[in-house]
Amino acid sequence: MSWPTCRRSVVAEPGGPVNLRIDLHSQAFEPLRCLEQWQRSLSGQDHAGSAAESLFIGRVRAEAAAGGALVALELEHYPGMTERQLHHLASDCCARHGVSSCLVQHRIGRVLPGEAIVLVAIGADRRGPAQRCCQELLEALKHEAPFWKREWHADGSSAWITGNTAL
């Protein structure tokens, strides 16, 4: 599997360097393969395995927000700003929680029900920071990174989503 838009960096933070990688995928990606590749990549950099890891995988539901079948979800983004904002949100969140690694994979374009739309993987020394950082970063990218979702319905109609699903 190839990494589509490499945004890998090691960010110097007061609590130690954070291995950070952010990618936008215009085609379907397999989260478990991404994780495997990410772990290999960290090992190759002498990154000691994290004692605690927190993962989140989000997939597209088969139901539309207002009920009925969902044919596809279309994800629009703001090229340039989205990548920059993701990097800013991730760096900020990692520094606040003192974690050591952060992987964010996000889809753009047309996403089918069941396909992964987002993957967040946080490595830290303790479960608390790992879990809190993972949840906080996920919420931040849902509300603070310029993405827009449009639902496509079976009858050919579509509707822009104006909010996020309940926590």
Add this chain to the structure above:
Amino acid sequence: MNSKSPPPLAKLPEPTVEVRLFAALREQAGWDRRRVSLSEGATAALLWPALGLGSGALPSAVRVAVNQVFADPQRPLNPGDELAYLPPISGG
């Protein structure tokens, strides 16, 4: 005394900003980017009705980015800025 008339001043380029729209806002307006003249003191809030994007004030649900960074809609714009109106975000 030099009777020659001074050379004409080079015409300065008109100050402009590039306005970008996304998602539902783009579809409602029917355009995604437009270069518009910038008058002194112009802000994203003032340009919103001037561009015909809405009859009233900039809705609170619409966020503004200037040069791809979230910005205060009341902040004065500078020539060459890229101004984006962002409908409600739904990532993740």
